[in-house]
Amino acid sequence: MNVPLFQDYSGRLSRLAMEECVARELRADARRNRARVLAVAAEVFAAEGLGVPIHEIARRAGVGTGTVSRHFPTKEALYEAILLERMERLTAEADAMAASEEPGEAFFRFFATLVHEGATNRGLAEALAGAGYDLDTAGVEAGHDISGRLRTLLAMAQQAGSVRSDVEYADVKALMVGCQAHPGGGTDKAALDRIISIVCSGLRTP
Amino acid sequence: MNVPLFQDYSGRLSRLAMEECVARELRADARRNRARVLAVAAEVFAAEGLGVPIHEIARRAGVGTGTVSRHFPTKEALYEAILLERMERLTAEADAMAASEEPGEAFFRFFATLVHEGATNRGLAEALAGAGYDLDTAGVEAGHDISGRLRTLLAMAQQAGSVRSDVEYADVKALMVGCQAHPGGGTDKAALDRIISIVCSGLRTP
DNA sequence: TAAAATCCGGGATGAACGTCCCGCTTTTCC
DNA sequence: GGAAAAGCGGGACGTTCATCCCGGATTTTA
Known part of the structure; x- marks a missing residue:
């Protein structure tokens, strides 16, 4: 997913919506982390653009990169959730x-x-x-x-x-x-x- | 970076202009390759954008990547020459x-x-x-x-x-x-x- | 034409990232 | 309280590139 950032969009958002529903059943700490990642990512993307690495977002959110990619399997998915x-x-x-x-x-x-x-x-x-x-x-x-x-x-x-x-x-x-x-x-x-x-x-x- | 030939750092394009002057003294095959790279790169960049890898430009020009980066030490330098x-x-x-x-x-x-x-x-x-x-x-x-x-x-x-x-x-x-x-x-x-x-x-x- | 200068090819190197995996920790549930 | 489930961290891995390097080929020179 390197050069062609956000290329294929067919059916992506419906999957996201699905994920959103499942979010209710997350463990308490998971829900907290997810929200924090989302907030930090929204802020960082807005301020510095989509080029900011996932590692950096994880760092600023105070979580590991694995936590980010578990909640949002793809960078694209993360940005979609924000959008x-x-x-x-x-x-x-x-x-x-x-x-x-x-x-x-x-x-x-x-x-x-x-x-x-x-x-x-x-x-x-x-x-x-x-x-x-x-x-x-x-x-x-x-x-x-x-x-x-x-x-x-x-x-x-x-x-x-x-x-x-x-x-x-x-x-x-x-x-x-x-x-x-x-x-x-x-x-x-x-x-x-x-x-x-x-x-x-x-x-x-x- | 190819240090000996492009040492003048007063400005990017003046460096280029210098290169252009020196180009007269290139060996025959070098001059030919340089021109071919320039032509291919112009065409490829125009058609597909700046994201095309140098390797790809070298391939289409029928030269090695080393040849490209010797004539144009940087991708930026290559595109400047075209511009x-x-x-x-x-x-x-x-x-x-x-x-x-x-x-x-x-x-x-x-x-x-x-x-x-x-x-x-x-x-x-x-x-x-x-x-x-x-x-x-x-x-x-x-x-x-x-x-x-x-x-x-x-x-x-x-x-x-x-x-x-x-x-x-x-x-x-x-x-x-x-x-x-x-x-x-x-x-x-x-x-x-x-x-x-x-x-x-x-x-x-x- | 042969030594010397120059240049070539393309593999090596290293950096940047996205994504995945797994040993360990925290939460949940009984 | 304790075991199972769920999640966590962050290192590992695979890719993609730009750039560098060097043994060998080509051109120039004398």
């Missing part, structure tokens, strides 16, 4: 926006939310940008379909005439990655908002 | 555009050129995306300062009122990376042009 929680929150936000706002506004706001999310989370940005991980399939099985929400919001915004009708989902995704690639994205909020405004104004119907 | 040629061409194009077109048009055209370049060259796109290589410092010593040309064109376009005055160079670079990240960038030219038009319209003064 799952995050995606759940984001899809919920998308649904709230879709229900309560004008379609165009909902789309632009969700877009901005996703950009901010990735800009302050290096691991997520890498996952989204990476030639491996695919937002489009991840989380679908678990019911947290960010890609689907974004597609829906885009279609609604186009229907309402707020977004250029020739824009496609892939365009939006690429632009999202670009915004997240902004240097100092996590620290320079003004720059991030500026680039978002540039892109959104480009997406708007003239 | 150098490409950057030379791009800066020339930039200068031509700057001289013959209206500032706004020159900027947008050069931007589009860079995006197309990266979209059809996976290695270049990866390099630009910041996976270990920095457009902003690369080539400056050798006189092929793409970053500088882009900055200049941006400033001129803003001066002429064609581009939003609050846009910064970093924004442009990030947007460029995003456009290049478009799936099927190399194959779907229509999609590429569409995303470029979106971004450019966002950059334009309202």
Whole structure:
């Protein structure tokens, strides 16, 4: 699993969901360790990207590498477990926006939310940008379909005439990655908002 | 590291330039091999990205790995040698555009050129995306300062009122990376042009 | 053409990681 | 309280690479 990080995603998340159910029956110390690993990994991946070795995560969590790989048989599985929680929150936000706002506004706001999310989370940005991980399939099985929400919001915004009708989902995704690639994205909020405004104004119907 | 030949550490590309000068005095077979490696590497990196192992490049070039690492002591050095040629061409194009077109048009055209370049060259796109290589410092010593040309064109376009005055160079670079990240960038030219038009319209003064 | 300079091939080396395994410890359950 | 079950630590192993090295081949030189 060295070079092609997160390449094959078919059916992975459903397995994860299964693992989540079984987690209830873990021994007390195991449950504690699992939670600690998850927390540390989320923090480390967000701050330093997916390149951080498992050994390092284990070290910072104060456990052995075996403990990590027992709970998460693969580095990929570990990151999926982290993403799952995050995606759940984001899809919920998308649904709230879709229900309560004008379609165009909902789309632009969700877009901005996703950009901010990735800009302050290096691991997520890498996952989204990476030639491996695919937002489009991840989380679908678990019911947290960010890609689907974004597609829906885009279609609604186009229907309402707020977004250029020739824009496609892939365009939006690429632009999202670009915004997240902004240097100092996590620290320079003004720059991030500026680039978002540039892109959104480009997406708007003239 | 091959110490005796590449001792000048004043800058990566000046070291390269030195190597280029010395290349004239190489033995005939060495010169031939060097050229073949360079050509194969350019092709392979463009098609498959920078992740391709040196061994693989040596194999496809029909030489041993030692031959590659003797001519290019580092993988980075190899890719710099490739970039150098490409950057030379791009800066020339930039200068031509700057001289013959209206500032706004020159900027947008050069931007589009860079995006197309990266979209059809996976290695270049990866390099630009910041996976270990920095457009902003690369080539400056050798006189092929793409970053500088882009900055200049941006400033001129803003001066002429064609581009939003609050846009910064970093924004442009990030947007460029995003456009290049478009799936099927190399194959779907229509999609590429569409995303470029979106971004450019966002950059334009309202 | 033969010695000398130069270069070649590709195996050796070493570092970085992900994953697996097993002897020992902690928890659980009766 | 004690035995069985579950989990732990961290070293071992297998891979993947970039880079180095050296015996031998090739080119240059005189």
